[in-house]
Amino acid sequence: MEENLKKPSLGVSLAIVLFLFGCFVWQLITVGSPDVHMTLIFATVFAVVMLSVFTKTPLQLIEEGVIHGTKIATISMMILMFIGVMIPAWIAAGTIPSLIYYGVQIISPSVFLLTTTLVCSISCLATGTSWGTAATFGVALMGIGGGLGVDPAMTAGAIISGAIFGDKLSPISDTVNLSAASCEVNVFAHIKSVATATLPGYVLALVAAVFLGMKHSSGQINSEQVDTLLTALSTNFNVTPVYALISLIPMLLVVVLALRKFNALATIVISAMVGMLIAIVFQGYNIYDMMSYMNYGYVIETGNFDVDKLLNRGGLQSMMWTVSIGYLGLSYGGILEKTGVLDTLLFSAKAITSNARNLILTHMAAGIATIMLTASPYVSILIPGRMFIAGYDKLNIKRTVASRTCEHSGICIDPLLPWSLGAVYFSGVLGVSPLEYAPYTVLCWTVPVIAAFYAITGIFVWKEEPSAKGRENKKAAIKKEA
Template identity: 30%
Template sequence: MRTKAMKTPAAWVSAIPLGVLTLLLYIVIRCFGGDAINGGSQMALLSATSVCVMLAIGIYRCRWAVLEEAIIENIRASASAIVILLLIGAIAGTWMVSGVVPTMIYYGLQVLHPSFFLAASCVICAVVSLMTGSSWTTIATIGVALMGIGQAMGFPDGWVAGAIISGAYFGDKISLLSDTTVLASSTVGVPVFTHIRYMLYTTIPSFVVALGVFTAAGLTLDHAGATSAVLYAESLAATFRITPWLLLVPLATGVLIARKLPAIVTLFSAVVFACVAMVAVQPQMVARVAGVESLDFLTGFKGVLMSCFGPTAIPTGTPQLDELVATRGMAGMLNTVWLIICAMCFGGVMTGSGMLRALTAVFLRFVRRTFSAVASTVGAGIFFNLCTADQYISIILTGRLFRELYAERGLEERLLSRSVEDSATVCSVLVPWNSCGMTQATVLGVSTFVYMPYCIFNLASPLMSLLVAAVGWKIHKLKIKN
């Protein structure tokens, strides 16, 4: 029995699932606020997915097997990110109970001046991310420590998280070790060194703008400063054993990253390092987590594992500090994992049904000159982050979509790869249901909507890309071969 060929979806029909998703997420966030990730957002994504499936099967005769395969492929592509996310949860627990993060906070409070804390945090995360090539790892380690220092100094959570994310994504974007940098350049077919050098024309000005804003904010914001910093430092020293030897854990982790080991291997090793340090330096904390007074092999093993996978609450005598050092472990990441899976289902059916392709065709209609080409690329990168909920898929789709078009218009491939990075890479963390936005909100404990206005570098990058394209700085046209 023959089946009818699948029709090409109309753009206005393809926009219906995305409109449904946007409306449902708006209602969910109004109802649940910061708790939207606990189930409401997931239901919104699945509801929008069902709308897409009904339209695809009912109107365009798309077979369910095609949609199912697209969903499976999307979830398969996100599997490593899910494992990394769980390991980040384990790092959050073990690095806290072992005293690694408290030690970093303690010494940070002694060194960082409150007036320049935001700018210093941005620079520190930029350097670490540049050396490691991973914004996720940077935020999950040094970023968590800086978040604690900023809270101890009395800075608003949004400003601190914004400075951390801005620096981490700047370093990630221009790092030779970054997977997104390599992915963007390879997708378009540009040598990675050429890609990085060309990005500097938009990336450096955006970072300078971010540093200027964070410096001004640090000098003008009303923060608790020295008083609360001293109080928190004393409470940390009274609760944990503070020693410079604990800094060997992040140092050893940095060495593994520099050796270009896979992220999963590096993060798991970081958990093991912290577990060893936990038993050696903070046995009283292990006993407290295990719920016993004295340790033996079994209770020690129990305490170590509980710090990896479960929530821990460590009383310090200071309510705000108690909240800071409390961790949720791997279990605390499960809502985010659930959200990622639901987001991958939505992105999968949008791709498999051809609706995503129909929507992207809209961007191509506006491409006439250099500025419109860059503007359409930037718009597509942001759009794909919204509807596929995945940074890597956004980079690949945007690069592939515009590659032939740039060649036809005589535009350099490096301009395309840079425009993809200026949008798909850095804006992913600004989307609450994107895997990057969900992860960083979970890791830092700050809602995406709270930190979004303060991610100055991430907001400035696409605008800088448009500005540079408008003035034509370092943009050359190639001769089109007949």
């Protein structure tokens, strides 16, 4: 059906996306709320009406777009739901309370943000998953930061900066392999190319962490408040060294299984179940308590407001607000992808890619626009990557420049958009909205700026070495583009 479908005109396509942008801008200016559910619904209805009236798009194809988008979302949203189940299991098992208890005693507030960035970087480099890093070390670090009196938005920003750094440079990262595959380059050559902008951005993120950490010197921390926190934790949980080590088993399971490339959803479920068993055996809970906690969130009244605020969280139901944004955003993106709106917009952009600077900047803009419209980092890699690869061949630019551009646009912006898959995930797991943590997610907004600077100046824009095979591939790519 799609082959015989009349593609929407540029005017119709622009009207659809500008309506969405207009709604978001109006909402941010007048309300300033990250609650974009109804905004996405209104934008979807407007897109359906425009496509039905001006392009005569059959409703069956629109429905296929919705199904396509939700199919992309399903596994990710299931992971998010089970992380909601896992968090209260970890709390009841003593995993998070133990990490907070010992973390606030070991980590200095002045270096907490720096430590957070480094820990999440190492974790993600080893496991290849920014989501797994946020769900394990990230959750624990949010609790430690709260105990030290660090702004949760700053902590979340440091966690995401570290996690995205590792995700962009780990050879077992899904986005790294997808970017390399979409541009048909070697994974390690791709990583070397990505590092040119990612490493400077990471250095800036570390500098920012040090600078922001100066606001939290040890002299500013209320030692009496910390002592009260430790007392409340030790009174309500078994945090003796032996039991603390036992309580770390659920977290270690996630790390080990991730390193072994075990299924992500199964890993989260196993960790949640093990946490539940530890809570029952070692912390004195019964199965009915755990079923309630894992569904509705952990609940405790310690008499200490700060402890209650740190630990009363999680649960399957707490993730439903976030899950619904994920489904709505990806349904909207699926409609635009299946009905040809994205093709129309991206093909129109190819007309201005006559030189390396324009090509890379247009590719970046297309990646950012794609993730803004589809809410999917994977789609923002695949569609612009395949769309512009012939342009790189035509200008004799190495394909590793194309593959890194896939990473420097959509992937970096992903955690910053309230409706995108990454932002939905991070905000749901860390409990901080993208509008709050975005200013502190230094790596995510500095890397695209550095990449754009390289494009404008020509730095690290490598040319392909001429060869018979290269000339043959170039001719084939140009012929295919024509």
